[in-house]
Every structure is written in C-alpha cells, then in structure tokens.
Amino acid sequence: MGRKRKKSKLLEGIKTIAVAFAIAGVIRTFVFSPIIVDGQSMMPTLQNEDKMILNKLDYKFKEPERFDIIVFHATEDEDYIKRIIGLPGDRIEYKDDTLYVNGKAYEEPYLDQYKQGLSSIPLTRSFKLEDTPVGSETVPEGYLFVMGDNRRNSKDSRLIGAVPIDQVVGDAKIIYWPIKDAGITE
CATH class of the missing domain: 1.20.5 (Single alpha-helices involved in coiled-coils or other helix-helix interfaces)
Structure with missing residues (x-):
C-alpha cells in the first residue's frame, strides 16, 4: 500500500x-513576456539590453495612445521598440525641434535629457509627414507613426513608413533590469 x-x-x-x-x-x-531592448534607438529612455515586461493584452481592450512605447513586428524576423507619435488621421510635423500634431505643439519631456546636451543642432530634423515614406498628409487609418527617442539614430517611421496597428505586439512600460533603472517608463 x-x-x-x-x-x-x-x-x-x-x-x-x-x-x-x-x-x-x-x-x-x-499576456506578458520578457523582452530585451536591442540597440540605442530609444535612448535616453531605454538603454541597450534593458530588460522589460511586454504587455500583450493591453491593446485588446483599449486603443494605442500617443507617446506609448510599443513593440511591433518590423519584419518577419525582427521586432522594433518605438514610441507612438501619430495616431490614425493625425497630421504630423516637426519644425524647429518641436512636434506638431494637427497644428498643435506638443512637449516631449522624455527628450529633455538629450536636448540639454545639444548645441544649435536640433535633435529632430524638421519634416512633414508627406515627406516620409508614409507619403500622405495624415497617418492612414489602421496605422501608427512611430519614432525612437534617439532621433538622430533611429530606424523608425521616417524611414520605414507607418506601422500597421495589427503588427503591434504590445506595450512596454515596465523595466525590471538593471535594478537601478527598474520602474515604469515615461
């Protein structure tokens, strides 16, 4: 027995x-999965090799919001992490290092650290949405316009065009490693 x-x-x-x-x-x-930041395109907000939690469920219940940090399928084999700048229907323009959405100027406090160390050269070069691969005056329905925080060194919508919303994997707000940087991103 x-x-x-x-x-x-x-x-x-x-x-x-x-x-x-x-x-x-x-x-x-x-629901959730760990990710590792690869590269410097989101500096100073995120550092190369930061470890984060990716929330895959968030956008099942709500729409993406301006300035969210998202992970999306850039190619079949590669995911990118970038910040949402433009939502469907938005007119996007940068002029004199200032973001304008639908004609209204927006502050980007997450860029302040980079801008402090600059001389007279702007962090973000001036452009209009129609001058990018998006090729239209507004972000198309079903798409997002994304940019890395490291504006001088980021492969983003200025080069790859608008990102289909259905290619978004989730949002990345929580850094858990290194411990000194642990917390919720801005």
Whole structure:
C-alpha cells in the first residue's frame, strides 16, 4: 500500500508541474513576456539590453495612445521598440525641434535629457509627414507613426513608413533590469 501511495503522489506532482508550465506558457504567449531592448534607438529612455515586461493584452481592450512605447513586428524576423507619435488621421510635423500634431505643439519631456546636451543642432530634423515614406498628409487609418527617442539614430517611421496597428505586439512600460533603472517608463 505504501508503494501505491508514493506512485500516486509522484503522478500528482508531475501533473501539478505540467499544469504550472502550461499556465506559464499561456501567460507568456498571450499576456506578458520578457523582452530585451536591442540597440540605442530609444535612448535616453531605454538603454541597450534593458530588460522589460511586454504587455500583450493591453491593446485588446483599449486603443494605442500617443507617446506609448510599443513593440511591433518590423519584419518577419525582427521586432522594433518605438514610441507612438501619430495616431490614425493625425497630421504630423516637426519644425524647429518641436512636434506638431494637427497644428498643435506638443512637449516631449522624455527628450529633455538629450536636448540639454545639444548645441544649435536640433535633435529632430524638421519634416512633414508627406515627406516620409508614409507619403500622405495624415497617418492612414489602421496605422501608427512611430519614432525612437534617439532621433538622430533611429530606424523608425521616417524611414520605414507607418506601422500597421495589427503588427503591434504590445506595450512596454515596465523595466525590471538593471535594478537601478527598474520602474515604469515615461
């Protein structure tokens, strides 16, 4: 009788571990997953090799918002992390290092650290949306206009065009490593 009981406990333990792995797999696939920032295009907000939590569920219940940091499929093999600057229907323009959306100037406090160290050269070169690969006066329906915070070193919508909303994997707000930078992004 003792042998049967041990075998039964062992099977229960294996089942419990299997269920735990299945739940973890579902959460990682559909809800949250860890990501590692690759490159310098989001500096100073994010550093190369920062470890973050990607929330895959957020945009199932709400629309993306201006200035959210998102991860999207840029190619079949590569995901990018960028900041949303323009939403569908927005007219985007940068003039004299200032963002204008639909004619209204917006402050970008997350760029202040970079702008402080600059001389007379603007961080973001002046452009109008129609001068980018988007090629129209407004961000098309179903698309987003994204940019990296490191405006001088970012492959973003100014080069790749607008990003289809259905290619957005999720938003990235939480840095968990390195510990000194842990917290919620701006």
